[in-house]
Amino acid sequence: xxxxxxxxxxxxxxxxxxxxxxxxxxxxxxxxxxxxxxxxxxxxxxxxxxxxxxxxxxxxxxxxxxxxxxxxxxxxxxxxxxxxxxxxxxxxxxxxxxxxxxxxxxxxxxxxxxxxxxxxxxxxxxxxxxxxxxxxxxxxxxxxxxxxxxxxxxxxxxxxxxxxxxxxxxxxxxxxxxxxxxxxxxxxxxxxxxxxxxxxxxxxxxxxxxxxxxxxxxxxxxxxxxxxxxxxxxxxxxxxx
Amino acid sequence: xxxxxxxxxxxxxxxxxxxxxxxxxxxxxxxxxxxxxxxxxxxxxxxxxxxxxxxxxxxxxxxxxxxxxxxxxxxxxxxxxxxxxxxxxxxxxxxxxxxxxxxxxxxxxxxxxxxxxxxxxxxxxxxxxxxxxxxxxxxxxxxxxxxxxxxxxxxxxxxxxxxxxxxxxxxxxxxxxxxxxxxxxxxxxxxxxxxxxxx
Numbered sequence: 001x002x003x004x005x006x007x008x009x010x011x012x013x014x015x016x017x018x019x020x021x022x023x024x025x026x027x028x029x030x031x032x033x034x035x036x037x038x039x040x041x042x043x044x045x046x047x048x049x050x051x052x053x054x055x056x057x058x059x060x061x062x063x064x065x066x067x068x069x070x071x072x073x074x075x076x077x078x079x080x081x082x083x084x085x086x087x088x089x090x091x092x093x094x095x096x097x098x099x100x101x102x103x104x105x106x107x108x109x110x111x112x113x114x115x116x117x118x119x120x121x122x123x124x125x126x127x128x129x130x131x132x133x134x135x136x137x138x139x140x141x142x143x144x145x146x147x148x149x150x151x152x153x154x155x156x157x158x159x160x161x162x163x164x165x166x167x168x169x170x171x172x173x174x175x176x177x178x179x180x181x182x183x184x185x186x187x188x189x190x191x192x193x194x195x196x197x198x199x200x201x202x203x204x205x206x207x208x209x210x211x212x213x214x215x216x217x218x219x220x221x222x223x224x225x226x227x228x229x230x231x232x233x234x235x236x237x238x239x240x241x
Numbered sequence: 242x243x244x245x246x247x248x249x250x251x252x253x254x255x256x257x258x259x260x261x262x263x264x265x266x267x268x269x270x271x272x273x274x275x276x277x278x279x280x281x282x283x284x285x286x287x288x289x290x291x292x293x294x295x296x297x298x299x300x301x302x303x304x305x306x307x308x309x310x311x312x313x314x315x316x317x318x319x320x321x322x323x324x325x326x327x328x329x330x331x332x333x334x335x336x337x338x339x340x341x342x343x344x345x346x347x348x349x350x351x352x353x354x355x356x357x358x359x360x361x362x363x364x365x366x367x368x369x370x371x372x373x374x375x376x377x378x379x380x381x382x383x384x385x386x387x388x389x390x391x392x393x394x395x396x397x398x399x400x401x402x403x404x405x406x407x408x409x410x411x412x413x414x415x416x417x418x419x420x421x422x423x424x425x426x427x428x429x430x431x432x433x434x435x436x437x438x439x440x
Contacts, residue, residue: 010407010422010425010426010429011406011407013429014400014401014407014425015337015338015341015342015404016400016405016406016407018345040325040326041430041433042426042429042430042433043326043330043334044326044327044330044433044436045429045430045432045433046333046334046337046401046429047327047329047330047331047332047333047334047337048330048382048385048386048432048433048436049386049397049398049401049402049432050289050292050333050336050337050401051288051329051333051382052382052383052386053288053291053292053294053295054291054295055287055288055290055291056287056290056291056294057286057287057290058286058287058290058304058307059304062286062304062307062308063279063282063283063286065308066282066308066311066312067275067278067279067282069308069311069312069315070275070278070311070312070315071275073312073315073316074316075271075273075315075316075317075318075319076316076317076319076320077319078271078319078320079320148345148346150346150347153301153302153305153343153347154346155343155346155347157346172342172343172346173305173306173309173339173342173343173346202309202313
C-alpha cells in the first residue's frame with residue numbers, strides 16, 4: 001500500500017528502507033494487520049530469492065563462535081508480531097509497551113551505571129496514544145537527521161534531533177564488547193568528551209545528555225561500568241553539525 | 242558434517258526415522274534449546290551464508306554478518322510463529338536484512354572492487370545433511386524463479402542482491418520508478434504464487 005496511512009510494504013519487505021524509515025514502519029506494523037499480512041506475503045517471496053542462492057559453507061570455526069555467543073546471550077521475549085523486527089527500547093516486550101513510563105524506569109536504571117551520575121532530564125511524553133518509545137521520540141522528530149560512520153566492518157548510526165535536543169545511537173555489526181569492557185558513547189562539546197552512556201550492539205539507545213552544542217559523537221571501548229573520561233581512542237565517530 | 246558439540250544421543254534421536262523440520266528445530270531453539278540451535282546451524286549455515294556472501298561479497302565481512310545473523314536467530318527465535326510462515330523464510334529475512342544493512346554501511350567502492358565468484362564459493366556441504374522437507378523445496382524454488390520474466394527477474398535481483406532502493410533500481414534500468422516497483426512486486430507475487438501456500 002502506498003496510502004499515506006499505510007507503509008510501503010514492498011520497500012519494507014525488500015529492506016529498502018533506511019534505519020528511521022524501517023523503525024517507523026515497524027511501529028505501523030504493530031498496529032496494522034493489513035500491512036502485516038502484505039509484508040508477510042512479500043517476505044515469503046523475498047526469502048525464496050534468498051533460497052535460490054548457491055550455498056556457501058562458512059569456515060568451520062564459525063560454528064563454535066556462534067554456539068558460544070548464543071550460550072552467553074539471552075533470548076528476546078516473544079513479540080506479538082511473530083516476525084523478526086528490531087524492537088527496542090532496551091528489550092521491551094509488548095506487554096511492557098502497554099505500561100508507559102516503564103522504559104523511563106529502564107533508562108533511569110541504565111543511567112545509574114554511568115560514572116558521574118547524570119540527571120535524567122527527559123520528561124514522560126503524552127500518553128494519549130500507543131506509547132511511543134524514547135527512541136521513536138527522537139527518530140520521528142521532524143528535524144531528525146541520520147549520520148552513519150563505518151569502521152572495522154561495523155557502523156555507528158546516530159539520529160539527532162535539535163528540537164528534541166537528543167540523539168539516538170545504534171552500533172551495527174559489532175561484536176559484543178569483550179569481557180569486562182563496554183561500548184561507551186561520548187558527545188564532543190567544546191572539544192571535550194562528555195559521557196553519553198553505554199551502548200550495546202544492535203540496540204538503538206537514546207544518548208544521555210543533550211545533543212545541543214555537541215559537534216560530534218564518538219564511541220570508545222571502556223572498562224565495564226564506563227569511564228569518566230575516555231581511556232582509549234574512539235573506534236568510530238560522527239560529526240553532528 | 243560439523244556435528245561436534247552435539248551429544249551423539251541427540252543426533253541419533255533426530256536423524257533416525259523422523260527428521261525434524263527446520264520449523265521444529267527453530268521452535269526448539271525458541272525454547273532456549275542450544276542443541277537444537279547447533280543442529281539448526283548445521284542445517285542452515287551454508288544456505289544463509291550463501292545469501293550473505295551474494296549480497297556482501299567481501300568474504301571477511303560476510304562471515305561477520307553470518308555470525309550476527311545466527312545470533313539474531315537465537316535471540317529472536319521465541320517470536321518465530323510457524324503458523325505465519327516457514328522457518329527458512331524467517332531466517333532468510335533476517336539474513337537479508339543484516340546483509341543489506343552491512344552493505345549500506347560500508348564504503349560502496351570497497352564492495353564494487355571485489356568480484357563475486359560462485360565457482361570459488363562452491364558449496365562443500367553434505368547434501369545428506371539437508372532436511373527432508375527442504376530438498377524438494379529447493380527444486381521448486383529454482384523452477385519458480387525460472388518462471389519469472391527476464392525483466393521481473395532482473396529488477397527483483399537488483400533490488401534484492403544489490404541492496405538497491407527502488408529508485409536506484411529504476412535509475413540503473415533506465416525505467417520509471419513506478420515501473421520498477423511493479424516489476425518487483427509482480428515478480429515477488431508470481432514467485433509466491435508458484436510456491437502456492439507452501440510454508
